[in-house]
Every structure is written in C-alpha cells, then in structure tokens.
Amino acid sequence: MSTSSGASAPLWLKVFIALGVLVAIYLMAAPFMFRELEKKEEQRFSGCKAGQRVDCEPSLFWERNGWSLSR
Numbered sequence: 564m565s566t567s568s569g570a571s572a573p574l575w576l577k578v579f580i581a582l583g584v585l586v587a588i589y590l591m592a593a594p595f596m597f598r599e600l601e602k603k604e605e606q607r608f609s610g611c612k613a614g615q616r617v618d619c620e621p622s623l624f625w626e627r628n629g630w631s632l633s634r
Contacts, residue, residue, distance in 0.1 A: 600624070 604624040611619035611632055
C-alpha cells in the first residue's frame, strides 16, 4: 500500500472551491456596492426634486424607497 504525497485534488473540486470563493467575495462586497449605488441614487433624486437635473427617470431604488417626484 503506497500513498502518493504529491497527489492533487481533482479538477472539479478545484473549480467548485474557486466558485465558492468568488461567491463568498461577492456576498461580502455586495452590501458596500449597493450602499454606494443607493447614495448616488439619493443624490440624483434630490437633484431632480430641486429641478437641477434632467435625468429624472425613476429607478428601482426610488420605487423601493417610495420616492416620487409627483408629490
């Protein structure tokens, strides 16, 4: 019974681990990315409300937060 100490993991296992690492990184970074996007959308909404912007098409963030220009 001889064992090979230099045996490497199968390719499917390496791919599965790599995908898991990428998903974990995305899940940790997503809240920060969405926070930045929401901050930009809030600034855009404020500018539209004040009449300083022309790109005032409502976004999903506006709808989710109940923001409307018609008030």
